[in-house]
Amino acid sequence: MMECVSVCVVVLMMSAARGHSLRFNDLTDYVNKHQEEYVQALRDWVSIESDSSDVTKRAELQRMMGVVEEKLREMKGNVDVMDVGTQTLEDGSIIPLPKVVTAAFGEDENKHTVCVYGHVDVQPARREDGWATDPYNLTEINGNLYGRGASDNKAPVLAWIHAVEAYKALDMELPVNVKFLIEGMEETGSNGLDVLVAAQRDAFFSDVDYIVISDCGWQSARPALTYGTRGNAYFYAQVEGPKQDLHSGVDGGAVIEPMTDLIAILDTLISASGEILIPGVTDAVANFTEEERKIYEEVDFDMETYRRTIGVERLMYDNKVDLLAHLWRFPTVSIHGIEGAFSGHGTKTVIPAKVTAKFSIRQVPNMEPAVVEKQVTDHLHAVFEQRKSPNKLKVKMVIGAKPWLADIKHALYEAGKRAVKRVFGVEPELIREGGTIPIARTFQDVTEKDIIMLPIGGFDDGLHSQNEKISRYNYIEGTKLFIAYLHEVSHIKKD
Numbered sequence: 108m109m110e111c112v113s114v115c116v117v118v119l120m121m122s123a124a125r126g127h128s129l130r131f132n133d134l135t136d137y138v139n140k141h142q143e144e145y146v147q148a149l150r151d152w153v154s155i156e157s158d159s160s161d162v163t164k165r166a167e168l169q170r171m172m173g174v175v176e177e178k179l180r181e182m183k184g185n186v187d188v189m190d191v192g193t194q195t196l197e198d199g200s201i202i203p204l205p206k207v208v209t210a211a212f213g214e215d216e217n218k219h220t221v222c223v224y225g226h227v228d229v230q231p232a233r234r235e236d237g238w239a240t241d242p243y244n245l246t247e248i249n250g251n252l253y254g255r256g257a258s259d260n261k262a263p264v265l266a267w268i269h270a271v272e273a274y275k276a277l278d279m280e281l282p283v284n285v286k287f288l289i290e291g292m293e294e295t296g297s298n299g300l301d302v303l304v305a306a307q308r309d310a311f312f313s314d315v316d317y318i319v320i321s322d323c324g325w326q327s328a329r330p331a332l333t334y335g336t337r338g339n340a341y342f343y344a345q346v347e348g349p350k351q352d353l354h355s356g357v358d359g360g361a362v363i364e365p366m367t368d369l370i371a372i373l374d375t376l377i378s379a380s381g382e383i384l385i386p387g388v389t390d391a392v393a394n395f396t397e398e399e400r401k402i403y404e405e406v407d408f409d410m411e412t413y414r415r416t417i418g419v420e421r422l423m424y425d426n427k428v429d430l431l432a433h434l435w436r437f438p439t440v441s442i443h444g445i446e447g448a449f450s451g452h453g454t455k456t457v458i459p460a461k462v463t464a465k466f467s468i469r470q471v472p473n474m475e476p477a478v479v480e481k482q483v484t485d486h487l488h489a490v491f492e493q494r495k496s497p498n499k500l501k502v503k504m505v506i507g508a509k510p511w512l513a514d515i516k517h518a519l520y521e522a523g524k525r526a527v528k529r530v531f532g533v534e535p536e537l538i539r540e541g542g543t544i545p546i547a548r549t550f551q552d553v554t555e556k557d558i559i560m561l562p563i564g565g566f567d568d569g570l571h572s573q574n575e576k577i578s579r580y581n582y583i584e585g586t587k588l589f590i591a592y593l594h595e596v597s598h599i600k601k602d
């Protein structure tokens with residue numbers, strides 16, 4: 108009798124395994140057959156200029172959130188639209204933040220619950236910035252789908268939606284419960300989301316086991332799993348002088364110009380060789396260990412391809428390990444722009460009265476944005492003081508996002524490896540990401556859930572840049588990866 112039970116169990120397991128692989132094929136066939144619809148869905152989403160940094164585009168962003176809500180309702184998810192409060196603009200006016208859309212598919216207590224986080228806001232883009240195509244009209248050229256937000260993060264969010272939709276369309280039970288949390292302010296620091304996550308810790312997140320984020324890219328042509336992101340401390344430094352703009356011929360020579368002051372203090376942030384010059388800022392940076400060095404040595408990363416892809420003559424470092432380390436696990440300063448400065452065509456001879464520099468410092472373990480805020484503010488005031496300028500300097504940190512790091516030994520990463528192997532036939536690369544997903548660290552600290560980043564974007568997608576794209580291959584195979592991943596997560600042993 109005992110023997111029969113074990114034989115029967117083995118037979119059942121074998122047929123279940125066979126059944127799964129057949130079912131996986133059904134799912135991938137379904138994805139292949141529906142790929143034109145998926146591309147059209149991406150075209151529809153990209154056509155919405157959901158730029159979160161430009162308040163004049165806020166109605167479009169609200170419309171985008173509405174489209175996400177409608178899609179999840181159409182799929183019969185248990186949808187909720189959550190208020191995240193208001194945003195105070197620089198002129199003191201107050202506007203509502205875009206609501207966060209959540210949805211739940213399945214609530215089987217015997218299954219794991221995976222929460223997919225993503226965002227549907229985008230960075231600004233104008234054709235005149237040097238785009239070859241209209242950034243809001245998804246255009247396919249040689250297998251690449253060009254459009255603002257295509258890779259960051261509209262296609263990955265859609266791929267997750269399509270993954271769930273495929274199971275449902277084929278009447279297949281989802282192997283895990285799936286929840287979505289989709290926001291519209293990621294690109295400007297996820298305003299309001301920290302508070303919402305804390306408030307929902309024992310509600311929306313109470314039954315969530317794992318959080319999956321697909322808001323990043325591979326490092327090469329090889330699929331990857333991401334286990335770290337840098338944080339970001341973003342600053343405004345404003346120098347204000349005359350009561351209005353002046354004529355550089357009529358008044359030049361009589362005034363100490365705000366722009367001259369600003370450029371001088373900006374030049375004290377970072378050296379030409381990449382050394383951060385602000386006292387104390389790098390003190391808390393975790394030591395670069397031999398173990399890390401070995402991991403970086405193994406990463407499949409061709410410096411020459413990278414150099415050519417971004418189009419520079421020379422990179423800051425001449426070896427792979429140092430370059431990767433400075434992309435992923437050391438801080439850096441970037442100066443993004445100067446508001447109030449003359450930047451149009453022509454030769455306007457103005458002395459701008461008030462100029463505001465925007466710069467940021469990527470944060471790595473164990474930096475604390477609040478500490479960095481004080482160090483930067485003190486430093487800039489000290490160097491400004493030395494100039495004995497009559498102008499006024501104001502420094503403000505407007506984003507303070509912490510870095511995030513995961514344990515690559517966690518079962519979520521093993522599941523990721525199996526899913527990548529199943530879809531792409533190769534072992535994934537384990538990588539870190541230099542960019543910031545502000546909410547990742549909050550998820551980790553506040554919800555105490557385990558997190559994985561499962562990217563489908565290509566290494567050359569040009570996020571935030573001209574001609575952002577995702578390849579049709581990554582979008583469609585990425586959808587299959589998510590389907591496979593849900594299955595693999597269902598195999599993680601429940602506590």
Ligand SMILES: CC(C)C[C@H](N)C(=O)NCC(=O)O
Nearest residue numbers: 259294322323540542543544
């Ligand atoms: C590659 C990043 C992690 C993508 C992310 N959506 C992003 O752009 N975040 C803002 C940032 O400035 O890093």
